[in-house]
Every structure is written in C-alpha cells, then in structure tokens.
Amino acid sequence: METNTNKRFDAMETNTNKRFDAMETKIDKLILKVDEIDKNVISLQLTRAEKEGEEKGYARAKAELTAK
Structure with a gap:
C-alpha cells in the first residue's frame, strides 16, 4: 500500500x-x-534586393533562403 x-x-x-x-x-x-x-x-530582403537591383544583396538573400 502506498502511503499518503x-x-x-x-x-x-x-x-x-x-x-x-x-x-x-x-x-x-x-x-x-x-x-x-x-x-x-x-524573403523580404530578397524582394527588396530584386527591386533595387543589388546583385550582391540578392545573391546573399537567395542563398540564405535556400539554406533554410
């Protein structure tokens, strides 16, 4: 029996x-x-980079997005 x-x-x-x-x-x-x-x-960084034509920013954001 278990105790209280x-x-x-x-x-x-x-x-x-x-x-x-x-x-x-x-x-x-x-x-x-x-x-x-x-x-x-x-994704927003990628979109912004596309709009601004920042090739480096676009490439970095795309690489980060695909790494996730």
Missing part, C-alpha cells in the same frame, strides 16, 4: 510532468514561429 506521502509525491510528479510537457509544446510552437518570421525576413 507517496501518493502526494506521485501526484506532484505527474503535475510537474504535465506542466513540463506543456512548456515544451509552447517552446516548439515559438521556435516554429521564429523560423517562419526568419524566412519572411529573408
């Missing part, structure tokens, strides 16, 4: 694990958002 202390410890551990899993999920979602923002920034 063991039951409380198990419940606390379960709760902590759930909170940790939820935090991991939030972090993963934030990482995906940051990656998407990064791609958008590079």
Whole structure:
C-alpha cells in the first residue's frame, strides 16, 4: 500500500510532468514561429534586393533562403 506521502509525491510528479510537457509544446510552437518570421525576413530582403537591383544583396538573400 502506498502511503499518503507517496501518493502526494506521485501526484506532484505527474503535475510537474504535465506542466513540463506543456512548456515544451509552447517552446516548439515559438521556435516554429521564429523560423517562419526568419524566412519572411529573408524573403523580404530578397524582394527588396530584386527591386533595387543589388546583385550582391540578392545573391546573399537567395542563398540564405535556400539554406533554410
């Protein structure tokens, strides 16, 4: 038989694990958002470089975009 202390410890551990899993999920979602923002920034740089005719900037932005 489990003692009351063991039951409380198990419940606390379960709760902590759930909170940790939820935090991991939030972090993963934030990482995906940051990656998407990064791609958008590079895409905007690429568009600007195309419009301004900056060959070096265009080549760099295109290389960064394809590397992602």
